[in-house]
Amino acid sequence: MSNIKRETKRFIACGCSHGHFIDSGAARDFMSFKRDYKPSLTLHLGDFLDQTAFRAGACGTPDESSDISEDVIKGLHFVEAMEPDILFCGNHDDRAFRLAQSNKSVVAHAARTVVANIEDLAEKLDAELVPYTGTYDPRAWRMIGDIAFGHGFMYGMNACEAHVNLTGENTCFVHTHAVDVKTCRTLGGKTGYNIGCIADIDKLGQQYAGRRLKTSTWCNAWAYGEYGSNWCNLEIHRVRKPKPTIPKVKG
Numbered sequence: 001m002s003n004i005k006r007e008t009k010r011f012i013a014c015g016c017s018h019g020h021f022i023d024s025g026a027a028r029d030f031m032s033f034k035r036d037y038k039p040s041l042t043l044h045l046g047d048f049l050d051q052t053a054f055r056a057g058a059c060g061t062p063d064e065s066s067d068i069s070e071d072v073i074k075g076l077h078f079v080e081a082m083e084p085d086i087l088f089c090g091n092h093d094d095r096a097f098r099l100a101q102s103n104k105s106v107v108a109h110a111a112r113t114v115v116a117n118i119e120d121l122a123e124k125l126d127a128e129l130v131p132y133t134g135t136y137d138p139r140a141w142r143m144i145g146d147i148a149f150g151h152g153f154m155y156g157m158n159a160c161e162a163h164v165n166l167t168g169e170n171t172c173f174v175h176t177h178a179v180d181v182k183t184c185r186t187l188g189g190k191t192g193y194n195i196g197c198i199a200d201i202d203k204l205g206q207q208y209a210g211r212r213l214k215t216s217t218w219c220n221a222w223a224y225g226e227y228g229s230n231w232c233n234l235e236i237h238r239v240r241k242p243k244p245t246i247p248k249v250k251g
Contacts, residue, residue: 006228006231007228007229008226008227008228009039009040009041009226009227009228010037010038010039010040010041010224010225010226010227011039011040011041011042011043011144011223011224011225011226011227011232012033012034012037012039012041012042012043012222012223012224013042013043013044013045013149013172013195013222013223013224014030014043014044014045014082014174014195014198014222014223015044015045015046015047015048015088015090015151015173015174015175015195015197015198016045016046016047016090016174016175016177016196016197016198016199017044017047017048017075017078017197017198017199018047018048018049018050018075018092018197018198018199018200018204019048019049019050019051019070019071019072019074019075019092020050020052020066020067020070020071020074020075021050021199021200021203021204021207022074022075022078022198022199022200023198023199023200023201023220024200025239026198026199026200026220026239027078027081027198029220029239030082030198030222031081031082033222033224033237034082037224039224041085041086041144041227042082042083042084042085042086043084043085043086043087043088043142043149044079044082044084044086044087044088045088045090045149045150045151045152045172045173045174045195046088046089046090046091046092046093046130046132046150046151046174046175047090047091047092047093047151047174047175047197047199048075048076048078048079048087048090048093049071049072049075049076049092049093049096049114049118050071050075050092050204051068051071051092051093051095051096051114052066052071052207053066053067053068053071054068054095054096054099054111055095056095068110068114072114072117076117076118076121078198079121079125080121080124080125083125083127084125084127085127085128086127086128086130086142086149087122087125087127087128087129087130088130088132088140088142088149088150088151089118089129089130089131089132089151090132090151090152090174090175091132091151091153091175093118093132094131094132095111096111096112096114096115096118097111097115097131097132098111099111100112100115128142130142130150132151134153135153135154135166138167141167141171143169144227144232145227145228145229145230145231145232146169146170146230146231146232147169147170147171147172147193147227147232147234148167148169148170148171148172149171149172149173150167150171150172150173151173151174151175152173152174152175152176152194153166153175154166154175155175155176155214156176156214157214159173159175159176159178159180159192159194160180160181160182160184160191160192160193160194161182161184161185161192163192164184164186164190164191164192165184165186168186168190169190170190170191170192170193170232171190171191171192171193172192172193172195172223172234173192173193173194173195174194174195174196174197175194176194176214176217177196177197177199177201177204177215177217177218177219178194178196178214178217178218178219179194179195179196179217179219179221179236179238180192180193180194180217181193181194181236193223193234193236195221195222195223195236196218196219196220196221196222196236196238197218197219197220197221198220198222199220201215201218201219201220204218205218219238219239220238220239220241221236221237221238221239222236222237223235223236223237224237
């Protein structure tokens with residue numbers, strides 16, 4: 001009896017590189033991994049920009065003076081280098097799309113310029129640009145085999161289960177910056193995959209989340225694997241860094 005063969009393709013996916021907060025070392029490691037792995041499908045799962053100045057509540061704070069140009073240049077430079085086939089928008093990227101409709105002319109103009117830069121690059125790369133629509137909308141996700149890929153919406157210790165419950169599928173997301181894999185309480189035992197980030201954890205943590213306990217779970221990582229028409233095997237590659245040590249008392 002001849003062996004039964006199935007078509008196999010490779011993919012790689014990362015997310016949460018956060019523009020000017022990108023970890024240059026993690027980005028280099030990702031690019032090197034991609035060159036060696038040679039995937040047929042590449043995904044950026046969103047938050048390729050940080051858009052600190054566009055943050056709700058930034059007005060009147062130091063965030064308002066954050067350099068928009070630097071964020072866009074560094075964020076889109078990484079996107080262009082990794083050449084995604086699918087480019088998801090995350091909640092940070094969506095800030096520009098929302099503020100493009102601002103009733104403040106200067107803000108709207110700046111936001112529309114950022115949106116144009118995003119759309120122009122997606123067109124140049126021939127990448128599908130996936131909008132960050134909402135928890136109600138399946139258009140925020142893309143199925144690869146039997147796993148739904150997207151940026152994600154929920155956070156916290158139960159984020160994997162929350163996303164599986166939302167999509168009803170095995171689900172891969174970024175959003176929380178953590179690495180976690182959990183088989184959830186669903187019929188068929190669907191699995192959630194939280195695949196980390198490419199951002200500089202120290203800088204980004206100091207920016208807005210340094211005193212949250214959950215920040216200690218952040219990790220530089222990405223997903224890779226093989227897939228077919230109705231199946232997908234996913235692995236997570238972590239960037240190993242020296243373990244932080246608590247300083248000893250002198251003397």
